[in-house]
Amino acid sequence: MNQIVPLFGNVAFAIAAFVVALSIIVTVHEYGHYIVGRWSGIHADVFSVGFGPVLISRVDKRATRWQIAALPLGGYVKFLGDANAASVGSEDVAPDIDPRKTMEGAPLWARAATVLAGPVFNFVLAILVFAGSAMVQGQSVDPLTFDHAKPLPDSYQNDLLPGDVMLAVDGHQFDDATRTERLIDLLPVEQSLEYTVLRDGVEMTVMGPYLMPSLIGQVIPRSAADESGVLSGDVVQSVDDTPIFSFMQLQDVVTQAAGEPVTLSLWNEGETREVTLAARVTDQPLPEGGFETKYMIGVTSSFFFEPLTERVSPISALGFGVQSVWRSVTTTLSGMKHMVLGNISTCSLSGPVGIAETSASMARKGVHSFVWLIGALSAAVGLVNLLPIPVLDGGHLVLYAYEGVARRKPSERAIQVFMFIGLAIILTAIPFTILNDTVLCP
Known part of the structure; x- marks a missing residue:
């Protein structure tokens, strides 16, 4: 019993962290669909956070029902005329309803913009999260200035003081070209090194720890x-x-x-x-x-140390956010390519179990780590939804592209087959990633 209770607590915490992260990401995604659809003249019947029985709901002045449902596993927006929450197929609407207000009857540009908005809003959320992280953490002042040392055993000698401007280590300058980890390749592997610093306007040499000691920075979840x-x-x-x-x-x-x-x-x-x-x-x-x-x-x-930092301007922070999302997207696409080619293991894929465990691990580290994870997951959700897989937003965009080129919509039969293929892919991928998390690559 003493082992079961902590285990249950860990599982419950992982589920709670996963649900919170998923709810935020999906709500932002669906709000992107909703707001751009509204701007494009498409009416939304329902905006739901969660699935299943409705717990709370209200109808706004635009006749859209906003609701919270019992199963917090995402959410959806159902537009006028949609047969279901996935906007697959259509249902009959009253003859007095303007077809232009339905998803099916809206112009091609309006439908495409509405579908594209979900992933775009995920990318925007990720950019804002990473930008906010940069503004909270700040950036190192220039020139590089010592603020404080991280806790190390007494065997590491440290004579540096807060405010020391770090000019060089072992004769190698801390300049723009070598301020990163590349400087490590130039240093002798010795426990203590000579640092040239500027202290109160006087240049001097003091002893300090090896620049990158055997100090653990971050621990990767599930490693x-x-x-x-x-x-x-x-x-x-x-x-x-x-x-x-x-x-x-x-x-x-x-x-x-x-x-x-x-x-x-x-x-x-x-x-x-x-x-x-x-x-x-x-x-x-x-x-x-x-x-x-x-x-x-x-x-x-x-x-071994924390540098003195300064506030980051909103513009610089947004630039950092864009770069971070771009790096995440390109790395993920490269990973997909090499996975398909068989160059890397499919263990790189995480499913619901792995994401839940990672969410719990980051939540335990604090709000900042958890919010950062939400940004990373939001970028991933945005990218995955753009894949040309039927049922996903990317699949809808493929159909719209066909319509734009052929000047006519695909037949209902073609759409049904297309969506069936997509559903089969999704229903195969989910169990596979769960097996990855629990059996194949635990």
Whole structure:
């Protein structure tokens, strides 16, 4: 019983986090359909958050029923004349109703804009989330300035002080070309390094930790590290009793182990503990495109310090948001391509179980992490809905493209076959991703 209660609590929390994230993303998606449809002259009969029995509803002045239903598994908008919530097929409307107000009778441009608006609103939500994240976190001031060191064991010497302007490390300057992780390749692997800083207008040399110590930045949800209890902020002091002090050493040891179990000795805020885990084969996207298969335990690196930051302007933040969504979309498309070609494993796909577990993990890390996940998932939902698969928005757009080129709508029979194929794809994909999450790639 003592084991069942925490397990039930974890499952309930995962479901709750998943439902909250899904409800926000789908509501924004459906609102995109609704508002652009309204602007285009198409009347919406129902806007529903959730499915099933209606819990609360009200009818607005435009005769649209807004409702919350019992099953919080998404939502839908039903336009006038739609046979169902998926806008597949049509039903008869009263003869006194203007056909222009129905989805079926609206001009092609209005239907296409209404369908396209759902994914577009998902991308907009993702951009706003990432932009908001940038504004909350700020950006490093220029020149790079030391604010404070992250907690490290006493074996790491640190003489840097808040406000020190960081000019160079081991003779290599912190300039625009080498301020990122590329600087690591130029440094000797030593636990302490010489830092040239500007302190109170005086240039001096002080000792500080290795730039990227064996400090865990983030733990990837559902990874080997996550499941073994590794935490953000842990410092790996040794692997199988072999001392290490840099993240590169940790990477080398994990790679050499080739999936065999290793024992990590971890330090965190003065306390030590050990965990045993085995790296998993993972497909990692490359900056120039494509993927690299390597053994990973599921953690990210971190610099030993936090830089002094400044507020980001809304314009710069929006630019960051757009870049983040673009990077997410291109990486996902590249992943799909390589998956179809058989270059990477289908374990990269996550279904409802994996997304629920990830939602719970990010929610436990705090509001900022959870909101960031909503942005990432929203971008993914927007992209998936644009795929030319019948039933999805992309499938509708394919039909509209045909109508625009052929100057006539597809036959009802063709639409039925097209939608049946799409439904078969969806009903096959969902169980497959669930198997991926639970059996094939747990």
